[in-house]
Amino acid sequence: MHEQKFGGDWTDLKLSCLDAYLESYRSIFSKNTNAQYFNTWYVDAFAGTGSRSIDAATGPLWNVEPDSDIDCDPDAVAYRDGSAMIALGQDSPFDNYLFIEKSKTKSTALQSAISEKFPDLTSRCTIVRDDANTALTTWVKERNWNKDRAVVFLDPFGMQVNWETVELLGSTGGIDLWYLFPFVARLLKQDGNIDDGWRERLTNLLGTDEWFGHFYKKTIQPGLFGDYEVTQRDATVENIQNYIHDRLKTCFVAVAPSMILRNSKNSPLFALCFAASNEKGAPIALRIAKSILKDQ
Numbered sequence: 001m002h003e004q005k006f007g008g009d010w011t012d013l014k015l016s017c018l019d020a021y022l023e024s025y026r027s028i029f030s031k032n033t034n035a036q037y038f039n040t041w042y043v044d045a046f047a048g049t050g051s052r053s054i055d056a057a058t059g060p061l062w063n064v065e066p067d068s069d070i071d072c073d074p075d076a077v078a079y080r081d082g083s084a085m086i087a088l089g090q091d092s093p094f095d096n097y098l099f100i101e102k103s104k105t106k107s108t109a110l111q112s113a114i115s116e117k118f119p120d121l122t123s124r125c126t127i128v129r130d131d132a133n134t135a136l137t138t139w140v141k142e143r144n145w146n147k148d149r150a151v152v153f154l155d156p157f158g159m160q161v162n163w164e165t166v167e168l169l170g171s172t173g174g175i176d177l178w179y180l181f182p183f184v185a186r187l188l189k190q191d192g193n194i195d196d197g198w199r200e201r202l203t204n205l206l207g208t209d210e211w212f213g214h215f216y217k218k219t220i221q222p223g224l225f226g227d228y229e230v231t232q233r234d235a236t237v238e239n240i241q242n243y244i245h246d247r248l249k250t251c252f253v254a255v256a257p258s259m260i261l262r263n264s265k266n267s268p269l270f271a272l273c274f275a276a277s278n279e280k281g282a283p284i285a286l287r288i289a290k291s292i293l294k295d296q
């Protein structure tokens with residue numbers, strides 16, 4: 001059986017935040033009589049196999065193909081639940097589950113894991129083998145956002161989420177988003193000399209090319225043959241974190257301060273972000289997410 005192999009302590013952190021939020025979310029929707037009117041969805045757009053081996057700690061994989069073996073370790077000895085199993089294992093289950101996974105091997109493994117561990121919930125589950133952006137776009141357009149409410153979890157390896165997808169999720173007014181935003185510091189070269197391909201990918205990730213002006217400053221230096229212009233990186237962890245926050249604020253009603261997930265060498269790998277799109281529900285959603293992020 002193929003199992004996933006990625007993540008160290010930061011993986012535990014992101015999954016425990018998700019777990020705690022799903023528990024609170026379902027508790028509200030199952031206990032509050034007004035909220036019971038809604039049809040709840042859990043959407044895992046990078047679902048994986050359902051479980052993960054615990055002996056590896058990698059960061060964002062900027063160039064990985066979904067079907068590569070980089071996260072598969074048939075010899076791994078110990079596994080923990082991944083996001084899909086955590087969502088299905090909630091005491092109060094969601095009305096519907098959508099799992100999106102591009103890899104054929106992994107989506108098949110996920111299907112088997114659901115049938116084996118949660119036979120009573122299989123009728124509530126849909127597995128779509130496709131690109132996350134494509135599948136999310138179709139799913140959002142098929143919903144009735146007066147009646148549907150969802151928690152969407154975006155847990156990519158790297159820069160697979162297009163900004164248009166984030167905008168679309170924010171526009172629904174019915175989605176709470178947890179997004180493991182790849183921490184782009186490593187791609188921001190000191191002198192700003194970033195090749196066109198990477199520039200384009202950063203623009204696609206952040207939804208604007210204004211990131212360059214935000215992460216680099218130009219100064220005039222005196223030289224032997226007159227003054228000249230120097231481009232220098234100005235991208236502290238805080239600066240990048242604030243920028244991601246500001247970008248999310250352009251399409252969601254409320255955004256929590258993100259948590260930086262770091263590897264064992266203390267390098268930032270991802271910003272774990274929470275954003276709420278429902279005007280009425282946002283204050284309570286934000287309060288819950290903030291307290292979860294603070295307690296970790």
Ligand SMILES: C[S@@+](CC[C@H](N)C(=O)[O-])C[C@H]1O[C@@H](n2cnc3c(N)ncnc32)[C@H](O)[C@@H]1O
Binds near residue numbers: 049103157
């Ligand atoms: C970090 S793993 C997800 C782990 C999962 N959330 C868990 O906790 O078990 C990312 C997954 O996304 C899949 N993937 C990569 N690119 C994708 C894409 N464009 N659309 C959908 N899935 C993709 C990979 O095959 C991989 O299984």
